[in-house]
Amino acid sequence: MSTLKNVMLSLVALVFMVIPAFADAGCKNGKFVGSYTRPQTLNDIWGDSTGVNHTVLFQLNLQSDGTAFQYWTAFPDLMLNGGTGTPYVGSWKCRDDGKLVVTLINAAFTSTTDTHGNPSLVDLLLLFHQRATYLFTVTDGDTLTRTQARARRYSVTEDPSDPTAGTLRPLDTTVVVYKRLVASESDLLAP
Secondary structure: OHHHHHHHHHHHHHHHHHHHHHHOOHHHHOOOOEEEEEEEEEOOOOOOOOOOOEEEEEEEEEOOOOEEEEEEOOOOOOHHHHOEEOOEEEEEEEOOOOOEEEEEEEEEEEEHHHHHOOOOOOOEEEEEEEEEEEEEEEEEOOEEEEEEEEEEEEOOOOOOOOOOOOEEOOOEOOOEEEEEOOOOOHHHHOO
16 A cells, blocks of 8 residues: 555656646747847859859847847848848747747848849839748757748738738748857857
8 A cells, every 4th residue: 555655646746847847848938038040051142153152140039028030141142233121020929839929020122223124223122021920949948940930921002010911921831940149258268
């Protein structure tokens, strides 16, 4: 009888130890707040088979007040010939299942030489706005894994703050990993 009692007490203790671990799963513990990056390689940026590649970064910042900001370092690359975009701004929320939802809005601009064919008139022109929604799994304290992404694109005459306007784009299930940018003094201590 003593053995059965010990087994039962052990099971009860195990349940009480496991329940708090599930409560902290995913983004529920708030430890994901911070700055993250993910690299992207842009191949043949000139488009002429010269093989000139650039590695750029997506820089995602998640603030404790629920706001989110993402910048893509490729925005200024070939701005006058290829266009550019604004930083992504928005917010995040933690779902009941511990997954993280981030919604961001940005604008894209095209070169006027692309739309008017006049190389002497070099300027930028609003092309569209975009509302992007990402679903992340909080993999660990330093890693966010994006499992889904979907964008809603708005023409220049549509209101990008309207969550039901615009054109809904296809669901993207490409998995991409964002890593926390961790402060380190190792470069300061190097010889």
